[in-house]
Amino acid sequence: MAKNTDSVRAAGGEAEAELATGISAEDYRAALRRHPAGVTIVTLDSEAGPVGFTATSFASVSLNPPLVSFNIAHSSSSIGALHSADSLVIHLLGEHQQHLAQRFARSADQRFADRSLWARLDTGEPVLHGTPSWLRVTVDQLIPVGDHTLVIGLVTRVHAEDDDESAAAPLLYHEGRYYRPTPLDN
Incomplete structure (x- = not known):
């Protein structure tokens, strides 16, 4: 049966x-x-102020149009603000930003407490200083899937730093710890 x-x-x-x-x-x-993931921080503006969270589920979805995705748990303290948001910023963290990944994985009231770490874009979204790359996206689709929501975003702005610190290796998360990648010899 x-x-x-x-x-x-x-x-x-x-x-x-x-x-x-x-x-x-x-x-x-x-x-x-056992599968490593790049570490991102998603930020957005809400009526109550800036909102942000660490996410390792980021993926490129489409080149034309430029679409990206990530997942957020239905139990997240940020889910309500995300459902109300029209746009957000996805920060692709560098190895030098482990402290930010940890900060945005903690209690919501601590995430934006240090004003020296962030500013606002002219469109209102919070943006973190020193991030190697970030993408401003408009929310295209919110799709409930299991105990998460799959967020599809249309990329409307791309920013890439070119200074030495920001050009460092990406921050990875694997087996519950943060890592930096190292090249393999051919």
């Missing part, structure tokens, strides 16, 4: 999801921890 995975998923619990897929959430997380 086949399982009705729609009704199992609709029940919403992690235990039910394990029954539907046959894998545990713990096993799934353990497998994904």
Whole structure:
């Protein structure tokens, strides 16, 4: 007899999801921890002030039109502001910005506490200083997927620093720790 995975998923619990897929959430997380990810910080403006969070799910979606994506958990303290936002900035962090990745993964009230770390674009979004590259995007689609929302953004502005510090290697996240990449010999 086949399982009705729609009704199992609709029940919403992690235990039910394990029954539907046959894998545990713990096993799934353990497998994904072995795949390194680039670290980004997403910032946006809201009625209550600047909002931001660390995200490792960033991806390029399309070249023409220029579309990018990332995911945000439905349980995130930033989800409401994101649903109200028309635009945001995605910062592609360099290895020298681990402190920012950690700051934006903490309590929301600490993220923008140090005014020396950021400014506002002329369009209102907060932008972090010293980021090797950042993209201003307009929100194109918000797609609920499982316990997250997939955000698709249309890139409207690209900024790339050319100073030595910002041209450093990207910041990576792997096995619960931050890393910098090193080239492999051919």
